[in-house]
């Protein structure tokens with residue numbers, strides 16, 4: 001098969017995966033409540049309000065699957081979604097980190113939940129690390145990147161809300177330069193807008209690759 005045909009076939013397989021059944025499985029406030037199995041998992045991580053739940057909905061091509069909100073701190077548990085019937089992939093919508101306004105003990109609980117999950121889930125194939133294209137990476141993102149490097153969990157940086165910036169490619173280039181210094185980071189940075197649909201086909205391709213890896 002030519003490279004072009006192979007790419008078209010991969011895009012089509014990725015599109016079909018997310019066109020089929022997708023359902024909410026459960027919300028887990030603690031790691032011991034997660035299902036024990038070896039279904040490949042793909043997690044969406046990032047700061048509060050970066051657009052994780054919105055991007056999960058865009059990936060799934062349906063609104064309202066994951067709950068979104070203008071107020072940071074909307075997602076408070078690990079929310080699990082099964083893709084395919086029988087399921088081929090589990091998507092995990094995570095609580096955001098770095099939300100300074102929330103009560104300290106809540107922040108500590110979420111941070112521990114996110115950190116323990118990211119570093120210790122055996123079937124976690126890949127993490128999509130979301131970064132707001134208006135703000136770029138922040139110190140707390142770098143802490144999470146270092147944690148993923150140490151745990152050798154493969155991750156890819158995904159810029160969100162590109163509809164809000166003039167030159168998303170410039171932001172992507174700067175963030176990609178930073179990613180290259182991280183051993184577990186994918187060298188390519190994806191630029192997306194859940195609002196406008198930009199980059200969603202490429203994101204589906206990356207998600208589909210998590211099953212095959």
Ligand SMILES: Nc1nc2c(ncn2[C@@H]2O[C@H](COP(=O)(O)OP(=O)(O)OP(=O)(O)O)[C@@H](O)[C@H]2O)c(=O)[nH]1
Nearest residue numbers: 049050051052053054068069073074075096194195
């Ligand atoms: N303009 C624009 N706004 C977006 C986009 N994606 C998300 N938003 C908005 O950003 C806000 C936060 O979105 P969420 O998807 O709830 O963010 P989250 O990362 O899940 O937030 P937490 O669960 O609180 O950590 C909402 O008001 C969304 O409508 C986008 O692509 N473009």
Ligand SMILES: [Mg+2]
Nearest residue numbers: 052053074075
């Ligand atoms: Mg959310």
